[in-house]
Amino acid sequence: DTAVSQTPKYLVTQMGNDKSIKCEQNLGHDTMYWYKQDSKKFLKIMFSYNNKELIINETVPNRFSPKSPDKAHLNLHINSLELGDSAVYFCASSQTAQEQYFGPGTRLTVT
Protein backbone atom coordinates (compact mmCIF):
# COMPACT_ATOMS: atom_id res chain seq x y z
CA ASP A 1 0.00 0.00 0.00
CA THR A 2 1.31 3.43 -0.94
CA ALA A 3 1.80 5.59 2.15
CA VAL A 4 2.26 9.01 0.53
CA SER A 5 1.22 9.37 -3.09
CA GLN A 6 1.51 12.27 -5.51
CA THR A 7 0.00 12.95 -8.92
CA PRO A 8 1.17 13.55 -11.50
CA LYS A 9 4.67 12.11 -11.45
CA TYR A 10 5.77 14.27 -14.38
CA LEU A 11 4.37 17.62 -15.44
CA VAL A 12 5.57 19.56 -18.48
CA THR A 13 3.93 22.90 -19.13
CA GLN A 14 4.54 26.33 -20.60
CA MET A 15 5.33 29.55 -18.84
CA GLY A 16 2.27 31.43 -17.65
CA ASN A 17 0.10 28.35 -17.18
CA ASP A 18 -1.58 27.33 -13.93
CA LYS A 19 -1.11 23.78 -12.65
CA SER A 20 -1.88 21.66 -9.60
CA ILE A 21 -0.12 18.78 -7.90
CA LYS A 22 -2.08 16.47 -5.61
CA CYS A 23 -0.87 14.63 -2.52
CA GLU A 24 -2.58 12.03 -0.38
CA GLN A 25 -1.39 10.09 2.66
CA ASN A 26 -3.01 7.02 4.20
CA LEU A 27 -0.88 6.96 7.36
CA GLY A 28 -3.32 8.86 9.56
CA HIS A 29 -0.74 11.61 10.11
CA ASP A 30 -1.79 15.06 11.28
CA THR A 31 0.89 17.09 9.51
CA MET A 32 1.68 17.36 5.79
CA TYR A 33 4.43 19.22 3.95
CA TRP A 34 5.53 20.41 0.54
CA TYR A 35 9.23 20.54 -0.32
CA LYS A 36 11.05 21.77 -3.39
CA GLN A 37 14.23 20.09 -4.65
CA ASP A 38 16.10 22.33 -7.06
CA SER A 39 18.47 21.45 -9.88
CA LYS A 40 21.35 21.22 -7.39
CA LYS A 41 19.33 18.61 -5.47
CA PHE A 42 18.93 20.88 -2.44
CA LEU A 43 15.69 20.20 -0.54
CA LYS A 44 13.85 23.08 1.06
CA ILE A 45 10.52 23.20 2.83
CA MET A 46 7.78 25.32 1.29
CA PHE A 47 4.68 24.72 3.41
CA SER A 48 3.49 22.73 6.37
CA TYR A 49 -0.12 22.01 7.35
CA ASN A 50 -1.28 20.59 10.66
CA ASN A 51 -4.87 19.35 10.84
CA LYS A 52 -5.74 21.33 7.71
CA GLU A 53 -4.24 24.56 9.06
CA LEU A 54 -1.22 26.30 7.58
CA ILE A 55 1.61 26.45 10.14
CA ILE A 56 4.68 27.10 7.99
CA ASN A 57 5.05 29.22 4.88
CA GLU A 58 8.71 29.62 4.02
CA THR A 59 9.04 32.76 1.87
CA VAL A 60 7.33 31.14 -1.06
CA PRO A 61 5.89 33.43 -3.78
CA ASN A 62 2.15 33.87 -3.45
CA ARG A 63 1.77 32.23 -6.87
CA PHE A 64 2.01 29.02 -4.85
CA SER A 65 -1.14 28.21 -2.91
CA PRO A 66 -1.50 25.03 -0.87
CA LYS A 67 -4.96 23.69 -0.14
CA SER A 68 -5.82 21.03 2.42
CA PRO A 69 -9.41 19.78 2.06
CA ASP A 70 -8.86 17.26 4.86
CA LYS A 71 -6.06 15.78 6.98
CA ALA A 72 -5.17 13.20 4.35
CA HIS A 73 -4.76 15.58 1.42
CA LEU A 74 -2.54 18.55 0.68
CA ASN A 75 -2.63 19.93 -2.85
CA LEU A 76 -0.33 22.53 -4.37
CA HIS A 77 -1.63 24.99 -6.93
CA ILE A 78 0.81 27.12 -8.88
CA ASN A 79 -0.30 30.17 -10.87
CA SER A 80 1.55 31.87 -13.71
CA LEU A 81 4.34 29.32 -13.88
CA GLU A 82 7.87 30.60 -14.42
CA LEU A 83 11.01 28.89 -15.71
CA GLY A 84 12.49 29.00 -12.20
CA ASP A 85 9.64 26.88 -10.89
CA SER A 86 11.13 23.86 -12.67
CA ALA A 87 12.09 21.43 -9.92
CA VAL A 88 11.00 18.26 -8.20
CA TYR A 89 8.25 18.82 -5.66
CA PHE A 90 7.91 16.38 -2.78
CA CYS A 91 4.99 15.91 -0.45
CA ALA A 92 5.57 14.42 3.00
CA SER A 93 3.61 13.62 6.13
CA SER A 94 4.24 12.91 9.79
CA GLN A 95 2.73 12.97 13.21
CA THR A 96 3.71 16.29 14.79
CA ALA A 97 7.51 16.49 15.17
CA GLN A 98 7.92 12.80 14.34
CA GLU A 99 9.44 10.84 11.46
CA GLN A 100 8.55 12.21 8.04
CA TYR A 101 7.51 10.00 5.14
CA PHE A 102 7.97 11.28 1.62
CA GLY A 103 6.06 10.79 -1.59
CA PRO A 104 7.79 9.81 -4.87
CA GLY A 105 7.98 13.40 -6.11
CA THR A 106 6.56 15.35 -9.05
CA ARG A 107 9.06 16.53 -11.64
CA LEU A 108 7.81 19.87 -12.97
CA THR A 109 9.35 21.24 -16.16
CA VAL A 110 8.36 24.71 -17.31
CA THR A 111 9.26 25.55 -20.91
Next chain:
Amino acid sequence: KQEVTQIPAALSVPEGENLVLNCSFTDSAIYNLQWFRQDPGKGLTSLLLIQSSQREQTSGRLNASLDKSSGRSTLYIAASQPGDSATYLCAVSGNTPLVFGKGTRLSVIA
Protein backbone atom coordinates in the same frame (compact mmCIF):
# COMPACT_ATOMS: atom_id res chain seq x y z
CA LYS B 1 19.00 30.15 11.47
CA GLN B 2 19.62 26.43 11.38
CA GLU B 3 22.24 25.24 8.90
CA VAL B 4 23.06 21.62 8.17
CA THR B 5 26.35 20.56 6.61
CA GLN B 6 27.25 17.12 5.33
CA ILE B 7 30.77 15.96 4.73
CA PRO B 8 31.98 14.53 2.42
CA ALA B 9 29.87 15.64 -0.54
CA ALA B 10 30.78 12.44 -2.39
CA LEU B 11 32.39 9.17 -1.38
CA SER B 12 33.46 6.13 -3.36
CA VAL B 13 34.41 2.92 -1.55
CA PRO B 14 35.01 -0.72 -2.49
CA GLU B 15 32.37 -3.24 -1.52
CA GLY B 16 32.69 -4.60 2.01
CA GLU B 17 34.14 -1.49 3.61
CA ASN B 18 32.68 0.09 6.70
CA LEU B 19 32.08 3.81 6.30
CA VAL B 20 30.96 6.91 8.16
CA LEU B 21 28.94 9.82 6.86
CA ASN B 22 29.00 13.05 8.82
CA CYS B 23 26.35 15.66 9.51
CA SER B 24 26.69 18.84 11.55
CA PHE B 25 24.13 21.45 12.51
CA THR B 26 24.47 24.95 13.95
CA ASP B 27 21.51 25.17 16.36
CA SER B 28 21.45 22.43 19.00
CA ALA B 29 17.79 23.16 19.93
CA ILE B 30 16.42 20.30 17.86
CA TYR B 31 13.51 17.88 18.35
CA ASN B 32 15.00 15.12 16.25
CA LEU B 33 17.41 14.27 13.46
CA GLN B 34 16.51 12.06 10.55
CA TRP B 35 18.68 10.26 7.99
CA PHE B 36 17.25 9.62 4.53
CA ARG B 37 18.35 7.81 1.43
CA GLN B 38 17.54 9.09 -2.06
CA ASP B 39 18.11 7.00 -5.18
CA PRO B 40 18.48 8.85 -8.52
CA GLY B 41 15.12 10.11 -9.78
CA LYS B 42 13.32 8.75 -6.71
CA GLY B 43 11.81 10.03 -3.51
CA LEU B 44 13.31 9.95 -0.04
CA THR B 45 13.34 6.84 2.10
CA SER B 46 13.59 7.35 5.84
CA LEU B 47 16.44 5.31 7.32
CA LEU B 48 16.67 6.32 10.96
CA LEU B 49 15.13 8.90 13.27
CA ILE B 50 16.93 9.94 16.44
CA GLN B 51 14.98 11.92 19.01
CA SER B 52 16.85 14.73 20.75
CA SER B 53 16.93 12.72 23.98
CA GLN B 54 18.57 9.72 22.30
CA ARG B 55 22.22 9.06 21.54
CA GLU B 56 21.91 6.51 18.75
CA GLN B 57 19.62 4.34 16.68
CA THR B 58 20.35 1.12 14.81
CA SER B 59 18.68 -0.60 11.90
CA GLY B 60 20.39 -3.60 10.36
CA ARG B 61 23.80 -2.52 9.04
CA LEU B 62 23.09 1.13 9.80
CA ASN B 63 23.87 2.95 13.01
CA ALA B 64 23.26 6.65 13.55
CA SER B 65 24.60 8.62 16.50
CA LEU B 66 23.65 12.03 17.79
CA ASP B 67 25.70 14.44 19.88
CA LYS B 68 23.32 17.32 20.32
CA SER B 69 25.64 19.50 22.38
CA SER B 70 28.32 19.51 19.69
CA GLY B 71 25.80 19.62 16.84
CA ARG B 72 26.92 16.41 15.18
CA SER B 73 25.54 13.17 13.88
CA THR B 74 27.18 10.28 12.10
CA LEU B 75 25.71 7.51 9.99
CA TYR B 76 27.77 4.34 10.11
CA ILE B 77 27.25 1.77 7.36
CA ALA B 78 28.78 -1.65 7.99
CA ALA B 79 29.94 -4.02 5.26
CA SER B 80 28.86 -1.75 2.42
CA GLN B 81 27.21 -3.25 -0.67
CA PRO B 82 26.69 -1.90 -4.20
CA GLY B 83 22.99 -1.59 -3.37
CA ASP B 84 23.91 1.02 -0.77
CA SER B 85 24.89 3.42 -3.57
CA ALA B 86 22.65 6.46 -3.23
CA THR B 87 22.60 9.98 -1.82
CA TYR B 88 22.27 10.13 1.96
CA LEU B 89 20.58 13.16 3.45
CA CYS B 90 20.58 14.38 7.01
CA ALA B 91 17.76 16.62 8.26
CA VAL B 92 17.05 18.25 11.62
CA SER B 93 13.71 19.29 13.05
CA GLY B 94 13.39 21.95 15.72
CA ASN B 95 11.96 25.42 16.16
CA THR B 96 12.61 25.85 12.47
CA PRO B 97 11.01 23.50 9.94
CA LEU B 98 12.90 20.41 8.81
CA VAL B 99 16.25 21.62 7.46
CA PHE B 100 18.22 19.39 5.11
CA GLY B 101 21.90 19.08 4.37
CA LYS B 102 23.01 18.86 0.75
CA GLY B 103 23.71 15.17 1.05
CA THR B 104 26.58 12.76 0.58
CA ARG B 105 26.62 10.86 -2.70
CA LEU B 106 27.87 7.35 -1.97
CA SER B 107 29.15 4.91 -4.58
CA VAL B 108 30.00 1.37 -3.51
CA ILE B 109 32.10 -0.35 -6.14
CA ALA B 110 31.76 -4.11 -6.63
